[in-house]
Amino acid sequence: MSEETRFYNALQSIINDEDQTVKQLEEVRELYHRGDASVELKRYHSYDKEKAYLVFQKRTRKKSKNKVIRLSWSIAAAAAILIGIIIPFIWQQDRPAPSPISQQSAIPALSDSLPRIKLASGEIIEIPDTCNSINVQGVKATINNSTLQLSGISDNSSAVQMNEIIIPRGRQYRITLEDGTAVLMNSESSLRFPNRFTNSREIELKGQAFFDVTKDGRPFRVTCPTGTVTVLGTSFDIRSYEGESTLVTLVKGKVKFADASAEVTLKPGEQVCQSEEGLKVYVVDTHRFTAWKDGLIYFDDNLESVMRNIERIYDVKVIYSNEGYKQIRFIGECSRFQTIDEFMKLLSLTQEFNYEINGNIVKIE
Amino acid sequence: MEEFIAGINKREEKSWGILFDFYYAPLCAYAEKFLRSHALAEDIVQETLIKIWTSSSLFDNKRHLTLYLYKAIYNNSICYLRSNKESTEINSTIENWSDTDFAATVKEELFRRLYEEIQKLPEQRRRIILLSIDGKSGKEIAELLKISPNTVKGQKSKALEALRRNTKNTPLIFLL
Numbered sequence: 180m181s182e183e184t185r186f187y188n189a190l191q192s193i194i195n196d197e198d199q200t201v202k203q204l205e206e207v208r209e210l211y212h213r214g215d216a217s218v219e220l221k222r223y224h225s226y227d228k229e230k231a232y233l234v235f236q237k238r239t240r241k242k243s244k245n246k247v248i249r250l251s252w253s254i255a256a257a258a259a260i261l262i263g264i265i266i267p268f269i270w271q272q273d274r275p276a277p278s279p280i281s282q283q284s285a286i287p288a289l290s291d292s293l294p295r296i297k298l299a300s301g302e303i304i305e306i307p308d309t310c311n312s313i314n315v316q317g318v319k320a321t322i323n324n325s326t327l328q329l330s331g332i333s334d335n336s337s338a339v340q341m342n343e344i345i346i347p348r349g350r351q352y353r354i355t356l357e358d359g360t361a362v363l364m365n366s367e368s369s370l371r372f373p374n375r376f377t378n379s380r381e382i383e384l385k386g387q388a389f390f391d392v393t394k395d396g397r398p399f400r401v402t403c404p405t406g407t408v409t410v411l412g413t414s415f416d417i418r419s420y421e422g423e424s425t426l427v428t429l430v431k432g433k434v435k436f437a438d439a440s441a442e443v444t445l446k447p448g449e450q451v452c453q454s455e456e457g458l459k460v461y462v463v464d465t466h467r468f469t470a471w472k473d474g475l476i477y478f479d480d481n482l483e484s485v486m487r488n489i490e491r492i493y494d495v496k497v498i499y500s501n502e503g504y505k506q507i508r509f510i511g512e513c514s515r516f517q518t519i520d521e522f523m524k525l526l527s528l529t530q531e532f533n534y535e536i537n538g539n540i541v542k543i544e
Numbered sequence: 545m546e547e548f549i550a551g552i553n554k555r556e557e558k559s560w561g562i563l564f565d566f567y568y569a570p571l572c573a574y575a576e577k578f579l580r581s582h583a584l585a586e587d588i589v590q591e592t593l594i595k596i597w598t599s600s601s602l603f604d605n606k607r608h609l610t611l612y613l614y615k616a617i618y619n620n621s622i623c624y625l626r627s628n629k630e631s632t633e634i635n636s637t638i639e640n641w642s643d644t645d646f647a648a649t650v651k652e653e654l655f656r657r658l659y660e661e662i663q664k665l666p667e668q669r670r671r672i673i674l675l676s677i678d679g680k681s682g683k684e685i686a687e688l689l690k691i692s693p694n695t696v697k698g699q700k701s702k703a704l705e706a707l708r709r710n711t712k713n714t715p716l717i718f719l720l
Contacts, residue, residue, distance in 0.1 A: 182641075183611050189650045217677045219655045220662070223569035224674075225582070231590055232564040236557065239597050291561065520667050536666050 286325040286474075289515075290349025290494035294327075299340035299374075326353040329372070339377060345369040346386070349494030351471075356382075359393035363472045366491040367420070387418040389472040392432075405453055406438035415445075416469050423487075425453040428468040470512060476522070479510045482543070485526075489541075493519040500544040507531050552609060553602045560597065565663060567610075568593075570656035571617050577648055578621040588624060592616050614649050661710045669703035672696055 293305045296313070304313065306322065313320045319330045327344065346352050346364045354362045358376055368386025380399040392399045394412025401408045403419035413432025419425040427436050429445040436443055436451045441458045443451050450463040470477035476492065478485045483505035486497040492515060499505060513525060523534045523541065535542045551559025568589065576585035596616065603609040618641065641649060662673055668689070675685045682700070686693040 182615075183607065186611055186646075186650065186653075187607060189646075190653060217679075219573070220659060220677050222573050223655075223659055226569040226572040226586060228564050228568040231568055231586065232561060234590060235560070235564065235593060235597075238594055239555075239560075291558065518667070537664050 286351045286353070288350055289492060289519075290347065292347035292349060292494065294347065294350060294352050295345045297343040297345060299342055325351070326355065328355045329357050339373045339375060341371050341373055341383075343369055343371045347494070348491050356380075358395055358397075360399065361391040363389045365389075365471055366494075384417055384419065386420055387416070387471070389416045389469055390414065406436055408434050408436050410434045416465075416472075418468070426468065427451050428463065428465050430465050430469060471515070474515045475512055476515050477512045480508065481505060482507045482509060482526075482532075485509055486541075486543075489519070489522065493522075493539075495519055495536075495539045495541050497541045497543065500542065504532050504543050546605075549603055549605055549609065555597055563593075566660040567613060567656065570652055570659060571613060574614065574649070574652045575617050575621050577652075578618070578625065578645075584624075585621075588620050589617060592620050610653065614653070618645065618649070658707065661707050664710075665703050665706060669699050669706070672700050673703050673707075676700060 288308065293307060296304045296306065298304065306313070306327070311322060313322070321328045321330075344352070344354060344364070346366060346368050348367045350366055352364045354364060354370065356362065356372060356376075358380060360380075362370065364370060365387035368384070368388055370385075370388065371383040373381070376397070378397060380397055381402070382400070383402045385404060390401070390410075391414050392410050392412050399410045399412075401410075401417060403417055403425060404421070405419060405425045408415070408417060408427055410432065413434055414430040415432070415434050416428040416430070417425070418428075427434065427445065428450040429447055431447055434445050436445065436453075436458070438453060438458065443458050443460055445451060445460065448462055448465055450461050450465075450468065452459050452461060467477050467479065476488070478488070489495065490497055509526060509529070511525070513522065519541065520536055523536065526532075527534055532543050535544065548559050548562055552563060571589045571592075572582075572585045575588050576582060579585050579588065592613075596613075601612070603612065662670060665673065668691075671689060672685055675688065676682075680688070682693055682696045686696045689696070
């Protein structure tokens with residue numbers, strides 16, 4: 180009998196409380212019946228696993244053979260900043276005026292995944308939360324409070340190279356482009372940008388981002404997988420996640436959206452929705468589509484769509500014990516900075532369903 | 545769970561973070577049984593985990609990983625006791641468990657499973673269980689968490705029910 184088989188057989192026979200003859204296990208059986216579980220578990224809590232993991236990370240990162248450049252960072256501030264603001268529900272009457280992309284406050288991380296920069300060379304750099312600056316080929320940037328400030332390349336003769344910033348689930352990140360344009364990136368989104376802008380400003384987006392474009396005479400173009408937005412100086416939101424309709428929502432200024440077959444121009448307060456039926460322009464409450472940039476979760480949809488968004492925000496996976504729950508409609512708004520448990524508690528107050536959170540799995544039952 | 549093992553094999557931080565959550569403390573407690581030193585146990589576990597990370601070891605499933613971890617910690621602890629220094633490599637076959645050490649390993653794994661399941665409980669239920677392990681009464685827990693004693697009672701029984709379900713009725717649960 181192999182060691183593994185022996186081990187698991189012994190384990191199983193104790194779990195099943197079977198009569199078994201293995202002599203050396205009698206002591207173990209006796210311990211159970213004496214009742215030492217609490218003592219054993221208390222013993223576990225005398226070891227500091229968080230501290231041990233930080234040491235482990237530090238040592239394995241240094242020795243990592245992966246082709247990842249680690250940036251300078253300070254261990255002292257390694258703990259992620261979590262601000263526990265809890266705003267249960269903010270109803271329409273209290274709605275704040277649309278704000279510019281704030282550069283002031285840090286954006287709490289809702290998962291441990293780090294944003295990454297993919298260089299033109301294919302190299303991938305992780306951006307630790309405690310990192311201050313990046314200075315590698317083609318990218319010069321300073322980082323402060325979840326904001327990545329890109330500086331222009333002074334050498335106008337250098338080749339234009341495209342770099343990409345990738346924001347994982349559970350994170351949001353601010354980027355200031357070299358022309359001063361502010362971009363707030365939502366979870367699970369990526370942006371390709373050049374090391375310097377030439378006569379036109381062209382970037383590529385996958386996922387969702389809100390833009391405050393600096394007016395400087397040159398056109399500003401954002402290409403997403405299904406179309407292109409052209410602007411002159413304006414505030415707008417693009418949502419272009421795979422498997423969902425692409426939405427461009429204009430808050431201020433003027434933008435043009437074009438796909439392979441048609442082109443529309445939007446006025447403030449309008450939104451273009453790109454679906455299989457082509458482009459359709461609606462007058463919308465822009466707050467609903469841009470609330471995310473002010474740290475809010477706005478929802479007015481069936482549970483399936485609401486939870487698809489929640490999966491990105493909290494880096495979780497949602498499963499349903501019954502398909503019927505997916506069609507229940509929910510309307511509301513709350514702070515993104517609550518925990519997933521608090522969010523689910525709010526929804527379950529309606530008594531439409533129960534939920535259980537197990538690690539990063541959310542089960543709706 | 546396959547995702548966890550795949551992440552361990554690919555040396556992904558997320559999976560190794562989970563490994564620290566569920567295994568670090570039990571492995572330390574296990575090593576301490578042989579080494580009889582709290583600090584030394586932590587050192588041996590840290591060194592062993594780093595060696596596994598830098599090695600090319602791959603694991604087929606969670607059972608394989610679990611047994612490998614116990615074996616590696618056991619070997620390194622015994623090596624240390626013999627030579628008073630760390631062994632330079634992990635070798636999961638050189639030492640065979642004596643009967644008493646084998647029983648100690650089985651016991652540790654049972655408690656580790658309970659510990660893992662407690663960590664998977666929702667926040668409030670986990671806190672209630674941990675406080676009750678600390679010997680706090682339902683009334684004391686209610687005061688500490690600023691919730692009603694009835695909530696404590698309800699949440700505790702839900703938590704125990706989940707633990708019972710997930711540890712397949714191990715007799716351990718009834719000892720909490």
